[in-house]
Amino acid sequence: MPNGKRLTRAEQKALRPLQILEAAFEEFVKNGYAASRVEDIAERVGVTKGTVYVYFPTKEQLFEAMIQHISAPLRKVLRTSDTLKGRAAEKLQQFIELLYDHIVDDRKSRELMRFVIAEGARFPDLIDRHHEEFIAPIIGRIQEILDEGVALNEFRRKPAEFADVTMSPMLAMVIVRLIFDDRQDIDRNAFRHEHLQLVLNSLTG
Amino acid sequence: MPNGKRLTRAEQKALRPLQILEAAFEEFVKNGYAASRVEDIAERVGVTKGTVYVYFPTKEQLFEAMIQHISAPLRKVLRTSDTLKGRAAEKLQQFIELLYDHIVDDRKSRELMRFVIAEGARFPDLIDRHHEEFIAPIIGRIQEILDEGVALNEFRRKPAEFADVTMSPMLAMVIVRLIFDDRQDIDRNAFRHEHLQLVLNSLTG
Amino acid sequence: MPNGKRLTRAEQKALRPLQILEAAFEEFVKNGYAASRVEDIAERVGVTKGTVYVYFPTKEQLFEAMIQHISAPLRKVLRTSDTLKGRAAEKLQQFIELLYDHIVDDRKSRELMRFVIAEGARFPDLIDRHHEEFIAPIIGRIQEILDEGVALNEFRRKPAEFADVTMSPMLAMVIVRLIFDDRQDIDRNAFRHEHLQLVLNSLTG
Amino acid sequence: MPNGKRLTRAEQKALRPLQILEAAFEEFVKNGYAASRVEDIAERVGVTKGTVYVYFPTKEQLFEAMIQHISAPLRKVLRTSDTLKGRAAEKLQQFIELLYDHIVDDRKSRELMRFVIAEGARFPDLIDRHHEEFIAPIIGRIQEILDEGVALNEFRRKPAEFADVTMSPMLAMVIVRLIFDDRQDIDRNAFRHEHLQLVLNSLTG
DNA sequence: CATGAATGAGACTTCATTCAT
DNA sequence: CATGAATGAAGTCTCATTCAT
Structure with a gap:
C-alpha cells in the first residue's frame, strides 16, 4: 500500500x-x-x-533559524540568475523581472526585508548576512550586466551609483507593500513596466 | 540677573x-x-x-506622542513645497532636492519610516496618518508638477505609476540608510544626481 | 453688612x-x-x-480622623438617652425608636458599621473604641431599662443574652441596608413595629 | 504499593x-x-x-472563584432544609438550629458575609448571587414554615416583615462574631435559645 | 519526544508621600 | 497655606525557560 x-x-x-x-x-x-x-x-x-x-533551544535561535528557513528559496533564485540570455538590455529586463517575480511578489521575501529593517539592530549578523547573500549579489549582478552592455557599446556608461538607483523602484515597491499590506493597490505590472522603461531609456537613449 | x-x-x-x-x-x-x-x-x-x-499615561501613548513630535518638522517641510519656482523641470528638481535635504538626510524622518514599517501592524493609525500626511501629499505634489509639465509641453505624458517610480530612489535610500545605519557608504550626492537624471531624461528625452 | x-x-x-x-x-x-x-x-x-x-499627615490618620468625625453625632445621640420618660416599656420603646432614627436611618452611622466590619482587622482600636463608645453603652442602657422593668415587676426576668437579642433586628437592618444600598425595599416602619412587638411581647406576655 | x-x-x-x-x-x-x-x-x-x-488569570477572578468555593458547602446546607419534620414550631426550631450550626458556627459562612459587606460595592454580582442563593431562599423557607403554621392554626398570623425579624438575631450574631473575632464571648447556646423563645413566644403566645 | 506545571526575573503601572516654589 | 512635580516602593501580570513525568 x-x-x-x-x-x-x-x-x-x-x-x-x-x-x-x-x-x-x-x-x-x-x-x-x-x-x-x-x-x-x-x-x-x-x-x-x-x-x-x-x-x-531559545527564542532567539528560533528566530534566527526561521530567518534562514525563509531566505533559503531566495538563495536559490539568485543562483538561477546565471542563465540569462540575449543582449545586455534583454538580460537586464529578464533579471529585473526575475526579481519582481521572486522577491517583490513573494511574501516571505518581503517580510524578510521587514525583519532586516525592524530587528536588524538587535540581530546584527542578520544585516551582515542579508547584505552578503542578497544585496551585494544583486547589485553585483546588475553591475555585471551594465558593464557588459557598456563593453558591447549597447549601453551608455553610467556611474557606480546607477546600479543602486536601478534597483530602487523594486525595493520601494517592497516597502510600500509591507506598509500597506496590500490595502494600497498599485498596478504592479504598470509599475514594473515604468521601472524598466526608465532604466533602459536612460541607458540606451 | x-x-x-x-x-x-x-x-x-x-x-x-x-x-x-x-x-x-x-x-x-x-x-x-x-x-x-x-x-x-x-x-x-x-x-x-x-x-x-x-x-x-501609558507607554503606548508615549510612543504615539513621540511619533507626533518627531513628525512635526516634516509637516512643516511639506508646507514649504508651494514656493517652488521656474519651469516644471526646475520645480521637480527643487522638490526632489527638498525631499533629500529634509527627509533622506534627516535622522528623525528616516527613523519615522522605520517605525511605520516595524510597528505599523500594532499601531494601525500610525500607517493611516503617515499616508495621509506624508505619502499622499508628496505623491500628489509630484503628480501636480508632472501634470503641469505635460500641459506646457515640457514633459512627455507618463502613466499614473510614474509618480511612484519617481519617488522610489529616495525611499530606497532611506531604507538603505536605515538598514546599514551609515556603515554602508553611498555617495549621497551622486545618487541624488543619478536619480534626477534618470527621471528628467525619461520625461524630456 | x-x-x-x-x-x-x-x-x-x-x-x-x-x-x-x-x-x-x-x-x-x-x-x-x-x-x-x-x-x-x-x-x-x-x-x-x-x-x-x-x-x-498620612492616609491612615486621615482615615482615623474621618471615623472620629462621622461618629461624633452618634456620641451626642447616646448622651440624650438619659432623658427617657415613663414606665420601663415606654422607655424601651423610646430608646429603640431613638436608635432607629439616629442609627438605622443615618447613613453615616450605617457606614461606620461597614468600616468596623471591613477595616476592623487593620484598625484594631477602631473596634475597641466602637465597642467602648457605642456597643457597650447601648447594650448597657438596654440592660438598665430591662433591670428597672424587672425591679418594678413590669417585665419578666430574662437572661443576660436578652439585651443582645433585643438589639439584633436593628443591627440586622443596618446590615441589610448596607448590603443592598437601599435597592432592597423593606418597610422600615413595619419592621420596627414588629421588632418592638416581639420584644415587648416577650417581656410582658 | x-x-x-x-x-x-x-x-x-x-x-x-x-x-x-x-x-x-x-x-x-x-x-x-x-x-x-x-x-x-x-x-x-x-x-x-x-x-x-x-x-x-487575574486577582479578581481568583477572588470570585474563592467566593464560589467557600459558598459551595452553604448551598448544600440549604438543600437539606427540605427534610424538616414535625409541627411548624418544630420545623422552625430545627431550621433555625440548622442555620446556627452551619452558618453562624461556620467560619467560612461568616467571612462570606464580611466579603459581601466589605467588597459588595466592587463586586456587584457578589451581592446579587448572595441574595439569590442564600438570603432569598432562607427568608423564603422561613416564610413557608410560618404560612404552614398559620394554615394549621398553630401560629398567629404575622406581617411579611416578621420573617426578616425572625432571622435578625442570627445575622446579628454573625456580625458580632465577625467584628470581635471571638474575643467577645457570647454564650452562643443561651443566645440561640433566647432567640427561639422570642420568636415562638410571639407566634404562639 | 512531548507535556505542562512551575519558576522567577522583569515589565508596566499606581500611588502615598515629599518638598521647593 | 497651597501647589504639583517628582519620587520610589510595591503590586499585578507576563513569559522565556526548565524539568520531572
Whole structure:
C-alpha cells in the first residue's frame, strides 16, 4: 500500500521543525520579535511550548533559524540568475523581472526585508548576512550586466551609483507593500513596466 | 540677573515632556517599541519612571506622542513645497532636492519610516496618518508638477505609476540608510544626481 | 453688612479640614480604605493632593480622623438617652425608636458599621473604641431599662443574652441596608413595629 | 504499593487550585481584597506568584472563584432544609438550629458575609448571587414554615416583615462574631435559645 | 519526544508621600 | 497655606525557560 496522504510517524517528526519555523514566521511577522510569544508559536502548530524547546533551544535561535528557513528559496533564485540570455538590455529586463517575480511578489521575501529593517539592530549578523547573500549579489549582478552592455557599446556608461538607483523602484515597491499590506493597490505590472522603461531609456537613449 | 544654567521651575516643567519625547525617540529607535523600557527612557532624561507617567499615561501613548513630535518638522517641510519656482523641470528638481535635504538626510524622518514599517501592524493609525500626511501629499505634489509639465509641453505624458517610480530612489535610500545605519557608504550626492537624471531624461528625452 | 452667604477667607480655611473629612468619608465608603486614593479625596474638595497632607499627615490618620468625625453625632445621640420618660416599656420603646432614627436611618452611622466590619482587622482600636463608645453603652442602657422593668415587676426576668437579642433586628437592618444600598425595599416602619412587638411581647406576655 | 506521603503529579495538580483557593480565602479575610497580595497567597501554598496565575488569570477572578468555593458547602446546607419534620414550631426550631450550626458556627459562612459587606460595592454580582442563593431562599423557607403554621392554626398570623425579624438575631450574631473575632464571648447556646423563645413566644403566645 | 506545571526575573503601572516654589 | 512635580516602593501580570513525568 503506497500510502497516499497519511504520514508515517517518522515523517511527521521530520516535519515538526519545519512546521515550527513556519508558525514562527507568522507570529514574528504579526508581532515582531520581542512581542511574539513562544507559546503562540507552539499553539499554531498544535503542540505545547515544551515541544518548541525540544527543537530550538531559545527564542532567539528560533528566530534566527526561521530567518534562514525563509531566505533559503531566495538563495536559490539568485543562483538561477546565471542563465540569462540575449543582449545586455534583454538580460537586464529578464533579471529585473526575475526579481519582481521572486522577491517583490513573494511574501516571505518581503517580510524578510521587514525583519532586516525592524530587528536588524538587535540581530546584527542578520544585516551582515542579508547584505552578503542578497544585496551585494544583486547589485553585483546588475553591475555585471551594465558593464557588459557598456563593453558591447549597447549601453551608455553610467556611474557606480546607477546600479543602486536601478534597483530602487523594486525595493520601494517592497516597502510600500509591507506598509500597506496590500490595502494600497498599485498596478504592479504598470509599475514594473515604468521601472524598466526608465532604466533602459536612460541607458540606451 | 545671573541666570547662568539653572532653569526656573516653570521652564523646567515646560521642558520635561519634550525631554521625555526625545529620550523616548532614542530608546524606541534602539530597541523597537516592545523591547524598550519606560525606565530606560526616564533614566535618559535623568528622572525616574514615575515622572514619565506624570506626563504620559501609558507607554503606548508615549510612543504615539513621540511619533507626533518627531513628525512635526516634516509637516512643516511639506508646507514649504508651494514656493517652488521656474519651469516644471526646475520645480521637480527643487522638490526632489527638498525631499533629500529634509527627509533622506534627516535622522528623525528616516527613523519615522522605520517605525511605520516595524510597528505599523500594532499601531494601525500610525500607517493611516503617515499616508495621509506624508505619502499622499508628496505623491500628489509630484503628480501636480508632472501634470503641469505635460500641459506646457515640457514633459512627455507618463502613466499614473510614474509618480511612484519617481519617488522610489529616495525611499530606497532611506531604507538603505536605515538598514546599514551609515556603515554602508553611498555617495549621497551622486545618487541624488543619478536619480534626477534618470527621471528628467525619461520625461524630456 | 451682615455677610449672608460668602465666607471670609478665614472661615473658608477653618472649613477645609471638615470638607476633607467629608470627602474622605465618601471615598472610603465607595472604595474601602486600601483602594481609596488621597488624590481622589482632594479632587472631591477641589484642592490638590498636597493640601490634604497639610491637614493630615498620612492616609491612615486621615482615615482615623474621618471615623472620629462621622461618629461624633452618634456620641451626642447616646448622651440624650438619659432623658427617657415613663414606665420601663415606654422607655424601651423610646430608646429603640431613638436608635432607629439616629442609627438605622443615618447613613453615616450605617457606614461606620461597614468600616468596623471591613477595616476592623487593620484598625484594631477602631473596634475597641466602637465597642467602648457605642456597643457597650447601648447594650448597657438596654440592660438598665430591662433591670428597672424587672425591679418594678413590669417585665419578666430574662437572661443576660436578652439585651443582645433585643438589639439584633436593628443591627440586622443596618446590615441589610448596607448590603443592598437601599435597592432592597423593606418597610422600615413595619419592621420596627414588629421588632418592638416581639420584644415587648416577650417581656410582658 | 508504598504511596506513603508523596502525591503523584496528577494528584498534586488536581489539588493546586483548591490549595490556592484556601490560601486566597485566608489572605482576603486577613487584608480584604485590595490589600491582599497575590504573592502572599502563593507563599501560603508554598509556590511562587507565577503558579497562581497558571490557575487564575487575574486577582479578581481568583477572588470570585474563592467566593464560589467557600459558598459551595452553604448551598448544600440549604438543600437539606427540605427534610424538616414535625409541627411548624418544630420545623422552625430545627431550621433555625440548622442555620446556627452551619452558618453562624461556620467560619467560612461568616467571612462570606464580611466579603459581601466589605467588597459588595466592587463586586456587584457578589451581592446579587448572595441574595439569590442564600438570603432569598432562607427568608423564603422561613416564610413557608410560618404560612404552614398559620394554615394549621398553630401560629398567629404575622406581617411579611416578621420573617426578616425572625432571622435578625442570627445575622446579628454573625456580625458580632465577625467584628470581635471571638474575643467577645457570647454564650452562643443561651443566645440561640433566647432567640427561639422570642420568636415562638410571639407566634404562639 | 512531548507535556505542562512551575519558576522567577522583569515589565508596566499606581500611588502615598515629599518638598521647593 | 497651597501647589504639583517628582519620587520610589510595591503590586499585578507576563513569559522565556526548565524539568520531572
